Amino acid sequence: MPTTETALASAEAHSAHNYHPLPVVVASADGAWMTDVEGRRYLDMLAGYSALNFGHGNRRLIDAAKAQLERVTLTSRAFHHDRFADFCAGLADLCGMEMVLPMNTGAEAVETAVKTARKWGYRVKGVPDGMAKIIVAAGNFHGRTTTIVSFSTDSEARADFGPYTPGFEIVPYGDLTALGEAMTENTVAVLMEPIQGEAGVLVPPPGYLAGVREMTRERNVLFIADEIQSGLGRTGRTFACEHEGVVPDMYVLGKALGGGVVPVSAVVSSAAVLGVFRAGEHGSTFGGNPLACAVALEVIAMLRTGEFQQRATELGDHLHHELGLLAGGGPVTAVRGRGLWAGVDIAPALGTGREISEKLMDRGVLVKDTHGSTIRIAPPLVITKEDLDWGLDQLRGVLRG
Structure with a gap:
């Protein structure tokens, strides 16, 4: 298995630069968590831009795919x-x-x-x-x-x-x-x-x-x-x-x-x-x-079943309540969204969205920036409240500097 350094160097040399990904090289994933080639774990707060609503390696989906593959x-x-x-x-x-x-x-x-x-x-x-x-x-x-x-x-x-x-x-x-x-x-x-x-x-x-x-x-x-x-x-x-x-x-x-x-x-x-x-x-x-x-x-x-819609409602209410406490004249200038989906505008003095995303990565949380000053939060709908709160704690830590 390549190291992070060798994988990033090879991607830089041999893949078109139509993306600017964070410098993490994922090797495996389960639920709301991903593990890189060095064994470091990260909380996925992007969920493949909502492609992973049901989490990484969802057993029902993997079993359905395996059965059909045969x-x-x-x-x-x-x-x-x-x-x-x-x-x-x-x-x-x-x-x-x-x-x-x-x-x-x-x-x-x-x-x-x-x-x-x-x-x-x-x-x-x-x-x-x-x-x-x-x-x-x-x-x-x-x-x-x-x-x-x-x-x-x-x-x-x-x-x-x-x-x-x-x-x-x-x-x-x-x-x-x-x-x-x-x-x-x-x-x-x-x-x-x-x-x-x-x-x-x-x-x-x-x-x-x-x-x-x-x-x-x-x-x-x-x-x-x-x-x-x-x-x-x-x-x-x-x-x-x-x-x-x-x-x-x-x-x-x-x-x-x-x-x-x-x-x-x-x-x-x-x-x-x-x-x-x-x-x-x-x-x-x-x-x-x-x-x-x-x-x-x-x-x-x-x-x-309605299970995932209900989780998105309940955890989404919690997410927006906690993010709302950060907004209003401080390091967060605005929060938008619905359910388990939020756009968080970062005060320019604190850094760009990319810089905040990199700092969160260093703390074990993966998000992605958009339009300069905004980070998007969209974890898999299977995330637990405890993991969501941990991720929000890391965001608070980054915003405090």
Whole structure:
């Protein structure tokens, strides 16, 4: 096994520098804890950006994957397999929808949602060919494909990747007036994160999502909720939209759907929307493969118990109470979030988000910074209250200097 030093040097030399990870080299993990190649343990307070909602090495998910590995792992969509129908039916039912289009990664699912909305606009709404518009929010993060970065407002994600894909209009997040003014007869969809994760765990104003739902329904526009990070238990509900009693026309799911075991994503909607596709118009060799379906079926079963949503609610209330005590003119200037998910803004005088993350790493806690001064806290939903409190103690220690 390599040492931390040799592993970091090799990664620096041989991998593209499209990430700037913390200098820790993980060798194993269990629950909410990770162990590096030197045997040091770290509390995972990021959970793979919510891909690990159910913890590292979750026994139910590992057992489901192992059992499927012994049977069949891939057929491609050229053939049916015996887990596919159950997965699609189960996920559709969990979402209160009718149809599922499975993919692999979150970005693929967002691309699928964009194609679906455009095709629906042309075939069902009657938008003139090539004129479909999709409205998105400033500060969004939906992935990094060339189409998706075309409607990003993050210069790091967007710069030098043009020419950009047309057909998108950006409005301020949380501003219903601006949204209404941007809609035209050619608007086919509004694509939003119910909570903007990469932007710093931004929660929209109360009533915003309900307003988006009402406005899109009135104007025959699809409301697409990107719940890749916010969904599947993270905020204390199965979907973050539920906090405002909102059901969108389409869910975009990923990350936790694969339980941190395999990449699984999906677009879930009605038959009236997803029914616009015909054979050959969209696809994926690995999308909906037997291994992915087996793991995702276990994720669906776990979510049906309500256990993880309840844990996120109770521990999330505790997390936000404790973080709230740190905010207000001191080392923490603001705290945002919902459930077991928080964005913590650090006073610039104390250090950047990266510097605070490095200091926490030295104390055995792993988080990640975003947008300079913000750190994100999103532990696996299986974390114990004792471990969560220990992690918060380490944060207090860093903030005290």
